Amino acid sequence: MAGTLIIAPTAFVARPTRMSPASAAGSGLLTETSLDPDLAIVQRCLTGDEAAWEQLVKAHVRRIYAVCYRFTGDEAEAQDLTQEVFLRVFRTLRSFRAGEGSFQVWLHRLTRNLLIDHYRRHRAHRATEPLDQQLPLLEERSGATSRTDSLLAGREAAEQLASALQQLSPELREAVILRDLEGMEYREIAAVLRIPEGTVKSRINRGRGELARILRRRRVLA
Amino acid sequence: MTCAELEALLCDYVEGALALPQRSLVESHLRQCPSCSALAADARAAFEFLRRAPAVEPPPELLTRILFQIPERVQSPSGLRHGLRAWLRPLLQPRFAMGMAMTILSFSMLGRFAGLGPRQLSPAELHPARVWQALDDTAHRAWERARKFYLSLRVVYEIQSQLREWSQQIQEAALSGTGTSPEPSLPAEPESGKRPNPGETEP
Numbered sequence: 001m002a003g004t005l006i007i008a009p010t011a012f013v014a015r016p017t018r019m020s021p022a023s024a025a026g027s028g029l030l031t032e033t034s035l036d037p038d039l040a041i042v043q044r045c046l047t048g049d050e051a052a053w054e055q056l057v058k059a060h061v062r063r064i065y066a067v068c069y070r071f072t073g074d075e076a077e078a079q080d081l082t083q084e085v086f087l088r089v090f091r092t093l094r095s096f097r098a099g100e101g102s103f104q105v106w107l108h109r110l111t112r113n114l115l116i117d118h119y120r121r122h123r124a125h126r127a128t129e130p131l132d133q134q135l136p137l138l139e140e141r142s143g144a145t146s147r148t149d150s151l152l153a154g155r156e157a158a159e160q161l162a163s164a165l166q167q168l169s170p171e172l173r174e175a176v177i178l179r180d181l182e183g184m185e186y187r188e189i190a191a192v193l194r195i196p197e198g199t200v201k202s203r204i205n206r207g208r209g210e211l212a213r214i215l216r217r218r219r220v221l222a
Numbered sequence: 223m224t225c226a227e228l229e230a231l232l233c234d235y236v237e238g239a240l241a242l243p244q245r246s247l248v249e250s251h252l253r254q255c256p257s258c259s260a261l262a263a264d265a266r267a268a269f270e271f272l273r274r275a276p277a278v279e280p281p282p283e284l285l286t287r288i289l290f291q292i293p294e295r296v297q298s299p300s301g302l303r304h305g306l307r308a309w310l311r312p313l314l315q316p317r318f319a320m321g322m323a324m325t326i327l328s329f330s331m332l333g334r335f336a337g338l339g340p341r342q343l344s345p346a347e348l349h350p351a352r353v354w355q356a357l358d359d360t361a362h363r364a365w366e367r368a369r370k371f372y373l374s375l376r377v378v379y380e381i382q383s384q385l386r387e388w389s390q391q392i393q394e395a396a397l398s399g400t401g402t403s404p405e406p407s408l409p410a411e412p413e414s415g416k417r418p419n420p421g422e423t424e425p
Contacts, residue, residue, distance in 0.1 A: 053292045061288060065280035079284050086288045158276050179233075180272035186233070201233045205265055208236070212264035212271070221267055 038103035045093055057086055060104075063182060064111055070177045071115045071170075073162035081118060085111050101191050108184075108192040112174060119170050164214045172207035179204050223251040228258050236265045336364055 038059070044052035064085050069078035088110055096106050165173055178184045178192065179200075190197045215221040228251050234240045235248045252259045312318065346352065372378060 050292060054289055057288050057292070058285065061280055061285055062278075065284065066278040069278050075281075079281065079287075082280065082284060083288055083291075087291060090292060158278065161272070161275050176268075176272070180269060181275060198230060202229060205229055205232050205261065208265040208268035208272075209261050212268040215268070215271060221271060 036098070036102040036104075039098055042093065042096065042098075042103055053090070056089075060107055061086070064107065067108070067111055067177055067182060068115065070162065070165055070181055071173060072118070073166045077118070081111075081114060085114055088114070102188075105188055105191045108178070108188075109194075112192055115174070116170060160215075160218065160220050164211060164218065164220070167214050168207055168210055172203050172210060175200055175203035176207035176211060180208070223247050225251075225255060225258055228252075228255070232258075232262060232265060236262065236269050336360075 038056070041052050041056050041059070045056055061082065065078055065082045068081040068085070069075060072078050072081065085107075089107065092110075096103060100106075165177070168176065174193065175189060178189045179186070184192075186197050186200050189200045193200065212221060228248060231240060231244060231248055235245060240248065252262055313322075347356070
């Protein structure tokens with residue numbers, strides 16, 4: 001039923017093909033959402049095009065997995081969560097409204113909600129574990145001097161970083177991940193987290209500061 | 223510049239995205255404020271560390287797992303029609319369709335050999351009693367035909383005649399020499415492997 005389509009058809013009108021981007025921007029018609037490269041794919045998905053679903057998954061799976069892995073610090077959990085994210089996308093794509101932001105923001109918000117749910121579910125379990133469980137081992141392995149450069153080369157660095165990120169509060173963690181590891185714009189992060197841009201920057205500052213102190217305690221940072 | 227104002231600019235400053243006039247303002251504040259200076263140093267160190275962090279790649283099987291679930295999990299966009307299509311999807315798989323076609327072909331061939339040819343049906347023939355009668359009739363005919371076919375087989379005929387011969391011999395032996403020969407003269411090992419029941423030899 002066309003009436004149940006939530007995405008406004010006008011959002012998919014390829015305005016740049018009818019006028020040059022410069023003139024469109026000049027006339028104020030070129031909205032932010034009409035530039036979203038995912039919109040055409042999303043529309044095809046909604047018509048039942050399986051190839052479009054595949055394209056959508058392939059375009060975003062790396063990023064979503066990376067966010068889940070950075071947030072949880074566990075490969076198996078990250079895989080399960082990524083799978084769950086895409087299952088929710090399959091189920092709820094029709095609730096995505098093109099006028100309310102880009103598909104990427106919508107997808108990251110969905111991922112974020114899932115991650116926070118996951119964090120809350122496992123918080124009780126984690127509270128029983130020592131906060132710095134891996135610290136003695138890692139400190140032992142690290143020399144007295146900074147090994148930043150050699151560590152960064154491989155898997156160990158990723159593990160160090162993942163475990164250090166786990167010690168940040170989820171609010172600071174998600175902000176730092178989205179900005180410094182996924183390279184999202186501040187306004188996009190603000191849209192994902194539904195907080196003002198100033199709060200995003202404040203969280204990133206605090207997150208970076210705390211992370212540096214954790215890494216320094218572990219002698220990963222000088 | 224206050225510490226709160228500095229915090230608003232710190233992200234851009236650490237990332238090197240601040241224009242010159244603001245950058246000099248920030249730097250002059252950092253020279254005067256030890257706590258802001260410490261925060262800026264930490265933020266820059268973490269930023270540099272994170273910038274060089276290796277990329278995370280999902281395992282290839284994850285993509286396969288997710289893609290595998292697309293057709294099953296996609297919600298029906300248009301209710302009944304799509305639901306029916308989703309429900310029928312397993313039946314429309316090439317392997318299943320081919321198997322189904324071969325089954326129908328086999329049954330039709332069997333039916334043809336059994337004399338169940340296609341013909342026009344009248345409404346009266348669809349009455350349950352008539353259907354049952356026809357089925358009963360067909361079953362009996364089939365049974366009789368199968369029985370006749372079995373009995374007319376050469377090997378069956380030979381076994382039966384052999385058995386008859388043996389029973390005749392046993393009867394003759396029992397009648398002629400009761401007491402003289404306790405054991406009736408049995409023929410050599412039967413070819414068919416079927417032996418007469420030893421109980422029959424006992425009087």
